Amino acid sequence: MPKDFFRLHGLGEPRSRRRFLAQVSFGLGGVMGLMLGVPLIGYLFGPLIKRSPQQWIDLGPVSDFALGQTKLVSFTDPSSVPWAGQTSQTSVWVRQTAPNAFDVFAVNCTHLGCPVNWLDGARLFECPCHGGIYYSDGTVAAGPPPRSLFKHETRIVDGRLQAFTIPLPTSQLSEYVGNA
Amino acid sequence: MSATPEARPKTLWRRLGGWFEDRSHIYEGLLPIVQHPVPKGVNWWYVFGSATLAAFILQVITGVALAMIYVPAPSGAYQSLQFITSSAPLGSLLRGMHFFGASAMVIMITAHVLRVFLMGSYKFPREFNWLTGAFLLVLTAAMAFTGQLLRWDQDAYWGVVVMAEQAGKTPVIGQLVAQLVVAGSTVGGATLTRFFATHVFLLPALIFGFVLVHLWLVVFDGISEPPRPGVPVDPATYKQRYHEILEKDGEPFFPDAAWRDAVFAVLMFAVIMVLAAIVGAPQLGKPADPTIVNADPRPDWYFLWYFAVLSLIPPVLENFVILSVPVLLGVLVIMVPFVSNRGERHPSRRPVAVVLVVGMLLGLTVLTIEGYQAPWSPEIQAVQDVAIPPQIEQRATGDAAQGLQLFRIRGCITCHALGGAGGRKGPDLTTVGSRLTRDQIIVRILNGGPNMPAFGGNISDQELQQLVAFMETLR
Numbered sequence: 001m002p003k004d005f006f007r008l009h010g011l012g013e014p015r016s017r018r019r020f021l022a023q024v025s026f027g028l029g030g031v032m033g034l035m036l037g038v039p040l041i042g043y044l045f046g047p048l049i050k051r052s053p054q055q056w057i058d059l060g061p062v063s064d065f066a067l068g069q070t071k072l073v074s075f076t077d078p079s080s081v082p083w084a085g086q087t088s089q090t091s092v093w094v095r096q097t098a099p100n101a102f103d104v105f106a107v108n109c110t111h112l113g114c115p116v117n118w119l120d121g122a123r124l125f126e127c128p129c130h131g132g133i134y135y136s137d138g139t140v141a142a143g144p145p146p147r148s149l150f151k152h153e154t155r156i157v158d159g160r161l162q163a164f165t166i167p168l169p170t171s172q173l174s175e176y177v178g179n180a
Numbered sequence: 181m182s183a184t185p186e187a188r189p190k191t192l193w194r195r196l197g198g199w200f201e202d203r204s205h206i207y208e209g210l211l212p213i214v215q216h217p218v219p220k221g222v223n224w225w226y227v228f229g230s231a232t233l234a235a236f237i238l239q240v241i242t243g244v245a246l247a248m249i250y251v252p253a254p255s256g257a258y259q260s261l262q263f264i265t266s267s268a269p270l271g272s273l274l275r276g277m278h279f280f281g282a283s284a285m286v287i288m289i290t291a292h293v294l295r296v297f298l299m300g301s302y303k304f305p306r307e308f309n310w311l312t313g314a315f316l317l318v319l320t321a322a323m324a325f326t327g328q329l330l331r332w333d334q335d336a337y338w339g340v341v342v343m344a345e346q347a348g349k350t351p352v353i354g355q356l357v358a359q360l361v362v363a364g365s366t367v368g369g370a371t372l373t374r375f376f377a378t379h380v381f382l383l384p385a386l387i388f389g390f391v392l393v394h395l396w397l398v399v400f401d402g403i404s405e406p407p408r409p410g411v412p413v414d415p416a417t418y419k420q421r422y423h424e425i426l427e428k429d430g431e432p433f434f435p436d437a438a439w440r441d442a443v444f445a446v447l448m449f450a451v452i453m454v455l456a457a458i459v460g461a462p463q464l465g466k467p468a469d470p471t472i473v474n475a476d477p478r479p480d481w482y483f484l485w486y487f488a489v490l491s492l493i494p495p496v497l498e499n500f501v502i503l504s505v506p507v508l509l510g511v512l513v514i515m516v517p518f519v520s521n522r523g524e525r526h527p528s529r530r531p532v533a534v535v536l537v538v539g540m541l542l543g544l545t546v547l548t549i550e551g552y553q554a555p556w557s558p559e560i561q562a563v564q565d566v567a568i569p570p571q572i573e574q575r576a577t578g579d580a581a582q583g584l585q586l587f588r589i590r591g592c593i594t595c596h597a598l599g600g601a602g603g604r605k606g607p608d609l610t611t612v613g614s615r616l617t618r619d620q621i622i623v624r625i626l627n628g629g630p631n632m633p634a635f636g637g638n639i640s641d642q643e644l645q646q647l648v649a650f651m652e653t654l655r
């Protein structure tokens with residue numbers, strides 16, 4: 001039937017006016033598709049092309065952190081949109097391991113990203129999702145996590161602790177985030 | 181024909197109708213479609229497809245209503261849902277209908293797929309309907325997932341994080357995919373609007389499109405006749421035979437078959453309404469807040485089985501399961517109608533198909549129950565609020581009483597239950613004193629085990645003595 005259709009309307013004839021017009025119409029349709037598609041794809045992929053750069057975050061004066069204690073610190077994510085509300089906040093677990101030496105762990109479990117909880121009595125991080133458990137130094141104690149907790153890079157500037165942000169997804173990070 | 185149009189008096193009403201039809205051609209165009217002949221014997225097993233469509237329409241209508249109040253921004257989403265649920269007139273009912281409607285759609289499309297598979301309805305010449313149906317199944321799952329996110333509570337927030345992490349595992353383009361989904365490198369405002377637009381515009385438009393093709397093909401190729409054992413499909417003769425079946429005793433789809441669809445859809449609506457009215461809209465969890473790590477993220481019930489899979493697969497297989505299994509499953513599903521487009525259709529002649537379906541249903545049920553109970557997750561809350569059974573508390577005196585406190589404070593209770601209270605990640609320790617010797621208990625605490633942290637170096641001698649003294653009272 002389509003074959004008949006093409007014959008009937010002269011679309012099969014090589015170099016016929018009708019065939020030419022059909023081709024032009026299809027071609028113009030494609031042009032319209034491109035006109036819509038290119039900006040749209042650019043718009044959707046925008047966040048990736050225009051990466052918001054990772055940066056140093058202030059976590060407070062060093063004196064806020066007692067030696068050997070693990071503490072949750074929240075900060076405003078510099079890359080968040082103005083209407084992000086509470087989700088513009090991010091947290092990290094901070095632990096002073098020796099005077100002026102800090103471990104700053106991402107709260108995200110290295111398994112699939114759920115937030116790990118520090119149990120001060122147990123001195124363990126426990127993940128509520130699939131049962132990942134870590135020791136206080138971030139190494140895996142039990143459960144599915146494939147590696148120790150991600151550590152932020154840290155530095156101390158003018159007596160204040162700073163950490164370098166980590167982007168999602170963490171599964172791609174192993175190359176450049178400190179391995180505990 | 182009982183009476184020719186001329187024989188009846190031409191009332192104004194009828195003349196209006198005639199004029200309308202003359203100008204619009206609605207009946208002329210639609211009647212042949214709604215009255216396309218279907219084989220006699222099409223029965224109650226055939227209602228699930230239309231029920232899925234009915235549920236979808238219910239979702240569109242209740243969804244539009246919810247969108248009139250819902251604010252798709254992190255600073256307002258949760259509050260607007262709270263407003264819908266507690267203050268908007270009939271808001272709780274509508275949210276409930278949308279929630280149970282989603283469940284209905286998931287259940288109905290699953291039932292429909294299983295019916296089509298078990299009856300071999302996907303065989304020649306209906307291969308493409310199987311494929312469009314497979315896409316609709318994926319789209320329905322995507323609707324369920326994106327919808328859950330719009331609740332913007334802790335479950336939703338961490339659900340997206342977990343999803344992005346999985347997407348991030350894709351080789352080469354993982355990061356791109358994950359960041360495209362969450363619209364950036366963190367889950368936040370841009371994520372919610374992206375999921376909102378996907379949930380209310382993109383996916384429904386795709387569903388409408390695929391449903392149209394799906395129905396179009398049903399009209400063209402007809403509803404499959406109920407299978408009979410010993411009557412195989414042979415592509416060479418099937419169309420001829422189907423044509424004869426319709427010739428012999430085909431019935432118009434409307435109303436001879438459609439009445440069952442109507443009855444079933446009304447029953448389904450009634451169940452949804454009753455559940456929405458009595459059970460109501462699902463509780464909102466705590467609002468999405470990345471600074472409250474004390475979360476207990478769980479997916480909605482239809483994804484609990486997958487939650488269990490993620491928890492139970494051995495780590496070595498994990499990347500394979502997350503990345504390759506969906507692709508393999510997709511390929512398998514696409515291959516189904518091409519690998520077996522001929523042959524017997526009746527389930528009694530297709531034991532492999534039946535075993536597959538029963539096995540799959542059993543597996544899903546078991547995994548869903550596991551996912552619901554989630555024994556692998558530590559009871560983090562138990563450190564604070566567990567109630568130790570009194571008979572255990574009474575027996576613990578002196579050192580053992582100190583040990584009982586440690587058992588709670590040091591987090592043992594998050595993984596080990598005592599008389600039913602506590603976590604279930606590790607073995608129940610209600611009677612550990614009669615199972616293990618003092619030395620064995622000490623070794624286990626200090627060295628840990630394959631799925632237990634070692635407490636050596638993390639516990640003082642005195643604490644260890646007290647803890648062991650307590651465990652020896654557990655008999």
Ligand code: FES
Nearest residue numbers: 109111112127132
């Ligand atoms: S995300 Fe922590 S165990 Fe899976």
